[in-house]
Amino acid sequence: MNKGKNLEKKILDRVYRFETKKTVGEILLKGATFLFLGFTVFILGSIFYEILKEQTTFDLLEIFSEDFEVIKKYFFETVYIFYLELPKIILILLLILISIFFYLSWQLFKNFNKIKNKVISLIKFWRRKI
Amino acid sequence: MTIISDREIILKIKNGEINYFEIIVKKYTSKIYQLIKTKILIKEDVEDLVQNAFIKFYKAINRFNEKLPILPYLYQIAKNELKMYYRSKKNFLPLKENFKNEDERSFFERFERKEDYLKKLKKEEKEMIMMLVDGFSYKEIAEKFKKSLNTVKSIVRRARRKLIINK
Incomplete structure (x- = not known):
């Protein structure tokens, strides 16, 4: 009977070791990815803002302080000029990174319970061992 | 509980x-x-x-x-x-091996060239043996074939006798 218990214990040890490595690895990787994405989006966003500021592109937004008739008359022209002045490559990069960020956030939200349950199970197991 | x-x-x-x-x-x-x-x-x-x-x-x-x-x-x-x-x-499963606690499953797995021997069995006998080798219990086999447990055991016993005779 003891032999059977020992073997079961060995199996569970291996399973929990495997799962610990996997879960910790995933958490670290996802954490690093989030940090990297957040940092990159912040840097690119700052560069994007500085370029628009230097080009005085934000002055185009002053049209919205004019009368409605003026806005109506020059709206599409203003939007077109705004579009021409946008740093497009940086904008595309920003949009891609923000999309990835939101996708990963959604994945995290979807799997939150699963990750939480795993971490709780692992903590309980290792506490029993200690 | x-x-x-x-x-x-x-x-x-x-x-x-x-x-x-x-x-x-x-x-x-x-x-x-x-x-x-x-x-x-x-x-x-x-x-x-x-x-x-x-x-x-x-x-x-x-x-x-x-x-x-x-x-x-x-x-x-x-x-x-x-x-x-x-x-x-680089071990081979020998035909004549002395098994401890031999059960039905390990008996049928002893045959190296299973297909030659299984050809001598009826279709139903062959299917039941394959299910047994795959790990299904007698009860699960009986449910699948819609037969009683004792009938399944008799069929398997008959198949086993045939395999021993033809070995």
Whole structure:
């Protein structure tokens, strides 16, 4: 009977070791990815803002302080000029990174319970061992 | 104490509650151990293969269909582990091997060239034996063929006699 218990214990040890490595690895990787994405989006966003500021592109937004008739008359022209002045490559990069960020956030939200349950199970197991 | 089904256990493990895997280990370790013990004499190797089988099952658990029974799947993994073990040791399963605690499953697996012998059996006998080798219980076989348990056992016994005569 003891032999059977020992073997079961060995199996569970291996399973929990495997799962610990996997879960910790995933958490670290996802954490690093989030940090990297957040940092990159912040840097690119700052560069994007500085370029628009230097080009005085934000002055185009002053049209919205004019009368409605003026806005109506020059709206599409203003939007077109705004579009021409946008740093497009940086904008595309920003949009891609923000999309990835939101996708990963959604994945995290979807799997939150699963990750939480795993971490709780692992903590309980290792506490029993200690 | 609430009895939890294998299906519910698998669903809980897929949901991250990996402590439920302990129930599967406690329930099936002895069966997998018995299967492998009839094929390998070295105790340490038997234990290693049993551990490997459960680790592989755990790693595949997210792909496992919880509606299916666990034991046949575990048996298949254990048999694959045995094949890899034999390949690594370059061992062959001998025809005349003295098995300890020989059961029906290990009897039918003894035949190296199974197909030649199984051709002498009727279709129903052959199907039942294949299910037995795959790890299904007599009860599950009886349910599938819509026969009584005793009838299934008689058919398997008859098939066994035929295989012994024709060996």
